[in-house]
Amino acid sequence: MGKQIYFEDVEVGYEITPLEKNPTTQQLVKYAGASGDYYQIHYDKDFALANKLPGVILHGALKNAFLAQLMTDFAGDEGWLRKLSVQYRGMDMPGHKVTCKGKITAKRVEGGDHIVECDIWLENDQGQKTTPGTAVVILPSRAAR
């Protein structure tokens, strides 16, 4: 629970504080258990190789969860993540850092809600955006306090 950000604090082009993750095979096992997704390509290397993968890969849904964390961290306790959209375009492997980033693309007030729209993405340690997406967040307003 860091410092709360307000609608008035941000403008279009504002860059959201990046979120770094260093996923390991252990984390993939934890996520498999917590989410119930036991597809073997995420923890069984032989199975992954037999499926023509370079090794075990991150669950798309884990990257989705990382991007959700990027946005709930940004929204803070007073904000609310309203929409999130993610597309799995590329594979990511454990043992490599991934970074979630985002940028505000629009701001508006609608029905009393102070809304910001964002482009978000997860990039690998080569800087490739493997998981692009968008998000809509409702932020608190200083004016409404």
Added chain:
Amino acid sequence: MGKYISDEHKKFIGIESEPITYDVERGAIRLFAQAIEDRNPLFNDEQKARKTRFGGMIATPTFVRLLMPREMPRVDIPNLPKRLLDGGSEWEFFHPIRPGDRITVVARIADLRETEGRMGTMVVRMTEMRYTNQFDELCTIQRMTLINY
């Protein structure tokens, strides 16, 4: 008429699964947050979360991945390409999910089409899952894109 999908197959759009209801356990919410390594007290610490406007712990946005539909509505298409890819998800969040909630999950086929992609003809199926609490409040919608190729 496409390679795999004809007008006749559009009848699958709208098919719904039988509902299934889950009790949301505090420990499951915490395990999910721990698996993501999200240390936000809202998802981990009841004492701290009580001091927020939520008045207590809530689940991380994608926690409902754990609450699987009873079955994924079948699309019975002959010769559907065997390889399956999760293309991503679109989410809408309306109300928080809390420990002790009873969440009912229904899945329905929201769209079915085929497109030409890098990997040849792909059948793209959008399945919409709706997660409703014990007060009939729609908490979350997830629209998941599955690709056969």
